[in-house]
Amino acid sequence: MSEIAGPAAAALASLSPDDVLFLQALPKAELHAHLNGSIPIKTLLELAQQHSPTQSSEVADTLQKLKSGAVLDEIDDFFSLMPAIYALTSTPEAVTTATRAVLQSFLNPTGDGTGSPQCAYLELRTTPRATAHMTQERYLTAVLDEVEFYPATQAALIVSVDRRMSDLDVEECVSLAIEMKNRGRRVVGVDVCGDPRKGDMQSFTQHLLRVKGAGLGLTVHIAECTENTTEDSLALLSCRPDRLGHTTFLSDELKALIRLIPCVEICLSSNILGKLVASLDTHHIHYYLKNNHPIVICTDDALPFRTSCLGEYSLLLAQPPLGLGLSRGDVTRIARMGMDAAFSRPCD
Template identity: 50%
Template sequence: MAGLATQAFDSLPPHQKSFLRSLPKAELHAHLNGCIPLDCLIKLALDASKSDGPQPPLVREALQILKAGLNLNRIEDGFKLFPAIYHITSTPKAIALATSAVLDFFLEPTSPGVPPQCVYMELRTTPRSTPHMSRKEYLSVVLGEVVKRGGKASLIVSIDRRMSPQDVAECISLAIHFRNSGQPIVGIDLCGNPLSGNMKAFHTLMDAARDAQLPLTAHIAESERNTAQDTAEILSWSPRRLGHATFLDADAVLKVSREKIPIEICLSSNLVSKTVESLSAHHLRSWLELGHPVIICTDDTLLFKTNLVAEYALLLARPPLGLGFEEEEIRRIAQMGFRYRFHESRKTWNAVQKIARFKN
């Protein structure tokens, strides 16, 4: 780790580092394929080359970029690396090893006496069909690793904006199937390149997920080029949480604030992707001033060279490295991660759904 958040963590005195490490935290916005530790990804690439021959150019180039350090000029630039990562994790064995490594990264101590980054996480991933496995097999393998964590982890099934409605329907159907079979699937996510797709085509499918008691978290208004119509369509699905919400228009801000929809905040992601000008200009502070619920998350730890403890360091460190929050305020923010997780939401979901339908 050598990113902006790590610099903030390194600036802290020992007692504040200890405070952040020991603070109970929940990670609710972490993408499996964007969080694979680099050493694991390199090993998987080498293993693939032994069985499949030399690494394709896209894999070699992606590994060189990740080793050297990613420098994004636009949020869309990060998406160019994922075809290589998908190629490396295209077999059941590879995705199992990758999932296990990601869960270890978040949930296991990094060294003796050092607490794990978080005590609970909702990992998210898009089911992929490859020459080596179906979407159902992909989900089964990932869930197999999640179950091993004994309740410390759950899974959110991601829907990519570039998918056809038929593919979205398949993913939602699989999520419902595995959830009804007792597997720890707790919700649906909308993700992918924010400028792709026609979201109106997904409306009835998202209604079906909601009717099946699968709450939605949606990446929304990530780019200044996202339209008010796109944002309004996603909000019409009654999402239970929002990812980023960086460029909400005035009407959307009113709706989100009125309904107290929690926002998943990924500070390093926004800074590296240049969707915010600076840490001091980040929209986190304005939401907190409104008393709005927020959850601090990592997004893609591999791409943005961060971890959850370091993201919290961006709150605690003094400016310009951090926002200079007090420990008690950070403690309250951390508690929101547990309050707004999906893990226990089904108990009250029927009541929430009635309210959402009444509002719409």
């Protein structure tokens, strides 16, 4: 199990050994994990060593922040970490190395003596990138080759489009996802992600509507920060997504519509450490639990938020103020919701 810190670590440390064993044995689905934000620090350091002597000071500074635990005072502090990670994964070989390490961190036994992986099923997500060394298609092929090393009951891929993309880039990215699915590659969905303050989501809708028609699942980051307008969210909801990411700031109008969405992806540590919610007490998970709306518990970006699936589930089971104090029965039910919300239905 990778090192965790912050709220998840405190919640985990407060649990009894029997509670930890219960959580480790619980079948869990990880449905909101970004590839480049989930690369183990050990792997990044190895890639950096291969990358030198051309390694920039920006890369070195970012790696030092990630090693010591990045402090995120505002949303830009998170997005400023990504260029260095992208620089280290700019070749097909580096993408292969990074993807393999991420998949192993989630799906292989943790090495803690329990023999339990972090999760039973993973839908990894990533945005195809073109660099001087590869096309978007080559990037996606490198990722899929590693994903498909695992059985379909364990791993699949969601292709992300970034809110900062041009109209043409979104169209090409969606077309690539559909083409890969039609080739029989294990692409199960499309995601909308990126800086929530960027982009005109109305212009995205014509492309996102193609996703559902192609038989792919659709998940969108929505209402992630206060700058997201209701109009922005309504445009995304008009595409009939199957799942929603974050949904942190909801107007009453949006709450009424979101009741119709099958599942919401909840990222507790991400929201708290990213300063999008003040504390666990004020987290919007309470709204969904109160209204019995299906949710799935996810890590988002395990590297900067220094968490794991076990850590996130510890936040459910630990007693307040370190956790929500849910019963084992409630935690089991939430885990089942996540498995049921998978695009590829791993238990069918």
